[in-house]
Amino acid sequence: MKQLLLLISLSLFSLSASALSDYEPFADSTGSGGTSYLTGANLIGQVNATAHPWFQAGPAGNPQPTIAAGDLTVPGLFSTGGGQSAAFGGNGQSARINLSVGSGGFTTGSVYFSFAMKLTDLSALTTNGTFWAGFNNSQGTQTTTPGTVVTRVMTRSATNGFNLGLQEGSQTVLGSLVWDSNVYTTSDTIFLVGSYTFGPGTGDDVSQLWINPNVSTFGAASAPGGALISNGGTDIARVASFVLYDRAANEPSGAVDDLRFGLTWADVTPPVPEPFSIAFGAIGLAVFTGRRFLRKSC
Numbered sequence: 001m002k003q004l005l006l007l008i009s010l011s012l013f014s015l016s017a018s019a020l021s022d023y024e025p026f027a028d029s030t031g032s033g034g035t036s037y038l039t040g041a042n043l044i045g046q047v048n049a050t051a052h053p054w055f056q057a058g059p060a061g062n063p064q065p066t067i068a069a070g071d072l073t074v075p076g077l078f079s080t081g082g083g084q085s086a087a088f089g090g091n092g093q094s095a096r097i098n099l100s101v102g103s104g105g106f107t108t109g110s111v112y113f114s115f116a117m118k119l120t121d122l123s124a125l126t127t128n129g130t131f132w133a134g135f136n137n138s139q140g141t142q143t144t145t146p147g148t149v150v151t152r153v154m155t156r157s158a159t160n161g162f163n164l165g166l167q168e169g170s171q172t173v174l175g176s177l178v179w180d181s182n183v184y185t186t187s188d189t190i191f192l193v194g195s196y197t198f199g200p201g202t203g204d205d206v207s208q209l210w211i212n213p214n215v216s217t218f219g220a221a222s223a224p225g226g227a228l229i230s231n232g233g234t235d236i237a238r239v240a241s242f243v244l245y246d247r248a249a250n251e252p253s254g255a256v257d258d259l260r261f262g263l264t265w266a267d268v269t270p271p272v273p274e275p276f277s278i279a280f281g282a283i284g285l286a287v288f289t290g291r292r293f294l295r296k297s298c
Contacts, residue, residue, distance in 0.1 A: 022100050024048050024259040026067060027082025039069045043086050043095045043244070050100075057096035057136075058145040063246050064093035072116035072257035074191040076215035078270040079258050088132060089121065089253030092246040096146065098139045099261050105137060105240030106263075110197040113242055113261050114268035118189045119155070119254035122162055126250045129156025129165060129179075133256070135196055136241045145247050150236045151194040151207040154179070155252055161185040162252070166194070166209040169233030176233030180211055193268055195223065196239055205235040218271040221264075 025048075028036050032049035043065035047053045054065075068087035073079065099105070113135070131152035138146060154165035154177065165179040184190060193210040208227040217224040242261065245251065260268040 022050060022052060022261040023080075024052070024097065025080045025082045026084045026086050026257060026259075027080060037067050037082075037084055039067050039084060041067045043067060044093070052097055052100075054095045054097050055139075055141045057094040057142050057243050058092075058245075058247065059143060060093055062092050063090040065095045065244050065246060068255050070255075072118055072189050072255060074116050074189065074258070076218055076271055077116075077191065077258065078272050085116075085255040085257035086244060086259075087120075087253070087255045088244050088246055089251055090124070090246050091249040091251065094145060094243055094245040094247055096136060096139075096142070096241050096243045097259075098241045099239070101240060103139055103240065105139075105238030106198075107238050108198050109263065110195050111135065111239045111261070111263060112193065112195045112265065112268045113151070113259070114191070114193040115256045115259040116189055116191050117254060117256045119162060119184075119186055119252045121253035122157060122186065124250050125155060125157035125162060125252050127157050128250075129154050129163075130248045130250050131155075131167065132245045132247070132251050134194075134243060135236070135239045136243045137236050137238050139240050145245075146243050148236060149243060150205070150233075150239070151196045151209065151230075153192065153194065153209070158183045164190070164192075164209075164211055166207055166228040166230045167233060168196075168205065168207040168230040169235060176230045178228050178230050180228060182211070193223075193227075193265070195227075196236070199235075203235060204231070206231045207233075213269070215271070217265075218269040219266050220269070221266060223265040 029049040034047040043054050044056050065088045068085050131154045133153040134149040136146045137148045150169050152167040161183040167177045195208045197206045199205050207230045210227045262268045
């Protein structure tokens with residue numbers, strides 16, 4: 001049933017999304033030629049239902065992101081479930097997944113990501129903070145930790161919890177670092193949407209981060225207001241991949257789920273579909289399956 005829901009969701013995305021619309025629910029993908037995503041297994045080496053593998057991104061060692069038990073649920077956001085997520089945290093080896101684009105990556109327009117997150121251990125966090133996720137300019141396996149990262153998801157220690165922040169690019173450009181004043185705890189499941197927009201000139205690219213956007217905006221044709229905005233950092237030449245880091249001793253531990261990439265807000269914020277949409281997707285899947293069967297029979 002879960003594999004059927006995943007296939008239906010991919011069918012719906014293919015009907016409505018832009019050129020890029022990738023979905024990673026961290027679920028068993030053996031029915032689609034991927035890997036099993038067994039709980040406790042390393043994330044590096046897993047292959048999802050759209051044939052996207054997770055690559056090593058940094059020196060070999062532990063800790064590294066792993067498959068964790070349990071979904072992270074965002075009310076109103078469509079999810080295929082699967083019962084698993086991806087755990088991260090600590091100073092070790094990171095994992096990278098390529099976007100659906102050639103090695104040249106995206107160099108114009110906007111690129112989005114979204115995911116649900118929950119931090120489980122804040123003991124290593126400092127008040128200066130650190131980043132643990134973001135877009136990267138390279139693809140495939142890398143034995144050094146990727147440093148060219150934009151739309152950096154930042155976390156810092158705060159009284160009774162933590163703050164989330166955003167940085168467009170290089171961490172040495174302190175003016176590009178912005179923080180949300182809200183304090184979150186290990187009890188909170190948080191939905192993040194990030195974007196990177198290329199400007200026409202040099203040094204004019206912009207990153208944005210929405211924290212728990214209103215469910216009424218899910219699937220909207222354009223992004224809402226209310227985002228953290230970061231610019232003035234070091235721009236990136238291309239967006240080609242996404243990295244989930246285990247890169248720093250002061251990195252918190254946590255989990256992410258329902259990771260998406262797209263070229264529009266709607267791509268990465270699909271609402272729970274109406275019953276008609278589910279039926280339409282199921283019909284489309286049945287037609288596709290029937291055509292494949294007929295081809296094999298001829």
